[in-house]
Amino acid sequence: MSLLASEPAFFDNQLEVSLPFTPEALASLKAGQLVSLSGTLYTGRDQTHRRLCALLDEGKELPVDLAGQLLYYVGPSPARPGRVIGAAGPTTSYRMDSYTPRLLALGLAATMGKGARSAEVRQAMLAHGAVYLAAIGGAGAFLSKCIKKAELVAFADAGPEALFRFEVEKFPAVVINDLEGRDYYALVAAGNKKGEG
Amino acid sequence: MREIDSNEICQGVRDLAIGAAHDLEPDILEALLAARDRETGELAGNILNVLLANANIASRDRIPVCQDTGTGILFLEIGQEVHIRGDLHAALQEGVRLGYEEGYLRKSVCDPLTRLNTGTNTPAVVHLDLVPGDRLTIRFLPKGCGSENMSSLVMLPPAAGTEGVVRHVIERVLAAGSNPCPPMIVGVGLGGSFEKAALLAKKALLRPVGEQSERADVAVLEERILREINGQGQGVHGFGGINTALAVHMETFPCHIASLPVAINIQCHAHRHKELVI
Numbered sequence: 001m002s003l004l005a006s007e008p009a010f011f012d013n014q015l016e017v018s019l020p021f022t023p024e025a026l027a028s029l030k031a032g033q034l035v036s037l038s039g040t041l042y043t044g045r046d047q048t049h050r051r052l053c054a055l056l057d058e059g060k061e062l063p064v065d066l067a068g069q070l071l072y073y074v075g076p077s078p079a080r081p082g083r084v085i086g087a088a089g090p091t092t093s094y095r096m097d098s099y100t101p102r103l104l105a106l107g108l109a110a111t112m113g114k115g116a117r118s119a120e121v122r123q124a125m126l127a128h129g130a131v132y133l134a135a136i137g138g139a140g141a142f143l144s145k146c147i148k149k150a151e152l153v154a155f156a157d158a159g160p161e162a163l164f165r166f167e168v169e170k171f172p173a174v175v176i177n178d179l180e181g182r183d184y185y186a187l188v189a190a191g192n193k194k195g196e197g
Numbered sequence: 198m199r200e201i202d203s204n205e206i207c208q209g210v211r212d213l214a215i216g217a218a219h220d221l222e223p224d225i226l227e228a229l230l231a232a233r234d235r236e237t238g239e240l241a242g243n244i245l246n247v248l249l250a251n252a253n254i255a256s257r258d259r260i261p262v263c264q265d266t267g268t269g270i271l272f273l274e275i276g277q278e279v280h281i282r283g284d285l286h287a288a289l290q291e292g293v294r295l296g297y298e299e300g301y302l303r304k305s306v307c308d309p310l311t312r313l314n315t316g317t318n319t320p321a322v323v324h325l326d327l328v329p330g331d332r333l334t335i336r337f338l339p340k341g342c343g344s345e346n347m348s349s350l351v352m353l354p355p356a357a358g359t360e361g362v363v364r365h366v367i368e369r370v371l372a373a374g375s376n377p378c379p380p381m382i383v384g385v386g387l388g389g390s391f392e393k394a395a396l397l398a399k400k401a402l403l404r405p406v407g408e409q410s411e412r413a414d415v416a417v418l419e420e421r422i423l424r425e426i427n428g429q430g431q432g433v434h435g436f437g438g439i440n441t442a443l444a445v446h447m448e449t450f451p452c453h454i455a456s457l458p459v460a461i462n463i464q465c466h467a468h469r470h471k472e473l474v475i
Contacts, residue, residue, distance in 0.1 A: 087264035115376035137378035141255035
């Protein structure tokens, strides 16, 4: 089996972006653009979302201030001893749709997962000035190499669904929804019927 | 009568679970390489390269191919002349538990109502078939749920016919969009009963990727559905191109004159499967 012997150079045309986003960097993103993310982000999937919203319901403070941050939908596999993290690719985003507008209203600047978002989430992103990115689904081993530090922040008992803080370096992603309301999946579907491109 | 000790089965299942998570089989790797070589979209081609590199890193560094190491699905073919010493079901579950613990795999199984994680990735789903002979075959298919969630079952009226089946499968697969991590493998179970169709759709995923049905008319349908899905240009991860699906595998079984069950079980590109014959 002639597998690739080494990791090839990907995405020469990636835009390098620091996390958390500055308002200018956020505004400069365009649907379809490849970005390379470096800096700090937070993670959360189904259980973290459920619990964050339960805390909001109870009028309690969240374990982390999400304003201006990127929330990555991931449930990593456990790290082997001596490793930072196990596989850590994106999980499907639509499962978070019912919670997302509430977090965007708190100032969350960006979310990252895979798959399209609901009309409600797209609307809330426009209203609150947030973007949505897709990471590469099923590339958990590859993406784990871009995670330099992983720190548990909250909900330890949720196991892989806990809330972590990651330090990432050159983490690749694709802008799906930008601040001007463009949706890359929709653009592809509209322009690419019958496989022309 | 051949005797097989359940401890041997337990150890075998443990190794299958760990192997499946880290090492993709040649059939899926070859399908991904072929997809990369024929890909026309630039971004899609880049991502296929990432997926091939990902498989390489996973195998080399013992990091799971995907963080969703799945729920365990076990298919057993037990020869009628085999006697299993000990508790078969306990051995299977213990094998899965050990594999997920010792292989640093993600435990993703929880109670459907409380959502509390069982902490062991068990129970695994077990399917048993009794077959002639004195061998035991165990197939392990850890199934991630980004793709599993896009699966469906419908009871079409017989009048829907072949065209109805084809249209339904294509619609469902395209509606799944980028959620199931395309390029995907589409398992279709046609006929039987409600539960038989679902099982056929899953068993269709066990066939080597791209191997056609032995039934010529079914093979024609598989190829037609694959061509039409890929002609829609959704492509790898919904980013355009010609590789939305790698293969369509359809399994059929006779059904009631009043019925036409169609089950679709979608598998992602991280198609993990391992087999052990004792």
